[in-house]
Amino acid sequence: MFDEKKLQEIKEHCSKWEDGVLRKTLDSVPESCEEFRTLSGIPVQRLYLPQQKDYMQDLGFPGEYPYIRGVHATGYRGRMWTMRQYAGYGTAEDTNQRYKYLIGQGQTGLSVAFDLPTQLGYDSDHPLADGEVGKVGVAVDSVQDMELLFRGIPLDKVTTSMTINAPTNVLLAMYITVAAKQGVAQEKLRGTVQNDIFKEYVARGNYIFPPESSIRLVTEIFEYCAQHMPKWNSISISGYHMREAGCTAAQEIAFTLANGAAYVEAALQRGLQIDQFAPRLSFFFNSHMDFFEEIAKFRAARRMWARIMRERYGAKNSCSWMLRYHTQTAGCSLTAQQPENNIIRSTLEALAAVMGGTQSLHTNSYDEAYATPTEKAVQIALRTQQIIAHESGVVNTVDPFAGSYFVEWLTDEMEEQAMKYMERIRSMGEGEYPMLTGVIKGIETGFFHKEISDAAYRYQREVESDARIVVGINKFKMEEEKFNKTLRVDEAVQCAQIERLKKLRKNRDGKKVQDALEKLEKASEGTENLMYPVVKCAGAQATVEEICDVMRSVFGEYKEKTIF
């Protein structure tokens, strides 16, 4: 898009500049280190200059292929990103209060954090649940809890994201049941289930069943949503947790898009048509501390996904090409030291997410290196987003960093590195579905685990050798008072849940539960979409564990290989 002659002129002047002004400056003030690198280790040059680019092919317009400049034609001028704080703790009543508080403070979407027993398919009275009930999220054992969780919140008015993976069908079925009780048909529901099992095997650890059965469950959700829940995102393909586990920015988008392509192939293998399910695939990324690297990462991911979907999988519907995503600021960047500094970290990360064009955002609270956040800390985190949205002016124009010599270069570099990784994963696969088989191979051989733990170890060594500065950790340290303002989840929550379970089992129609579970077992042994029998189980007030136990008995359980 530049005149060749002008580019030549710039190049010639650059040599002169290097020998003149630059040399003189370096002689009097040497640079602070020999090599400058991004957080992920990409070397950064002193200066970036205009480069020859095909504007229409490589950048294009917002709302148009390849979407590097965003999926909406008007950016945030028409629709602000959804402010969606991941929240859940204690009982359904506790969390319901927190949701109402957040909505009252101007939050625009809900995001449910379930406790670990729920995410792993155990009821609150299971021995493994001891101590974990209501801790990192809300305890949901049955549709009763789900109903309390959304009491007074009209489900046709809010969008709800649920971080649920291995037992996605169970919790989605309970949500649908509660909505129906409110008089809201499933067709009208808007929201997202995470439903991304691959990254559970790789980084997050909340898996139940082996890959083959898990993939069946994932694609059943695609199918069910395509048929009955047209406004629901059937998956949130997540790079967030792999990044938290230590991988680099390029690995984050490479592994996430590889997983995405693997799910696409799994759905095709099931017999779904690409444009039937692809428009409802959504994504979830991390926003870390390196401002430009993150912006470049988001932009690159959008262009890559558009090309993959259009060119490799032949999607025709433009909605299938669009990478829409939620972002969360980097939990692993928070420090326990001088915790107030985390407010600034979250602000910078949130700003990068917005400059990258996110559709939805969670900002971490400053006290999360200690515990789940207090109401005050969450309030500041939400206000951070509101200040960016309404005071900073960054939303006034679309994709404001486009055309920055550096950001465009870094976007290309990010894409190149990520594509190399994706090719590697593809080459590990075989047959008609090389990404699907490649990703499964990568999980089973520990390829992803090794890549991630290598990067995590490298980073930690950089910090400990002072090659990387983290304020309050290896520089600008100070004596501090003990930090004692953390949220505590009362142990009484567990007792209350156990009592509620006892009552539930006594008062419900046991025969109806038994019948529903037996139908589920039969269906699990066959090929029917399990969402239908699971919805029946949820309606009959079967518990999360009872439903999961049926699937466990048919599918078996996944045992991970331990690699460090």
Add this chain to the structure above:
Amino acid sequence: MEKKKIVVLIAKPGLDGHDRGAKVIARALCDDGMEVIYTGLHRTPEQIVDAAVQNEVNVVGLSILSGAHMTLCPKIMELLKKRGVDVIVIAGGIIPQEDIPELKKLGIAEIFTPGATMESTVKFIREKLNA
């Protein structure tokens, strides 16, 4: 005479899936010449104590980021005591400062919270074992 290798069990009790810290520490201890066994995720207190006994470890490192430490740590410490296992137990993860005195009272030698270095962990183990 060659010194006997220090054997460390890095364990993930409970349902927590965060293992970045556990793995980074495991690697650092390995690089320092210790023998490290990593349990993997979702271990019960019984499984952890069994592994400590079977592998004749000198140190057990517990990594907990789920907030369940005040339930899991006492269980593990009690089981170790019951079975007469003589090991140094250390813990790490997302642990509020106000819980630390009680965990130490249970006999946990040190708690490493966010920001703690690999180096400080290695040093602590070496000093405790005079090795």
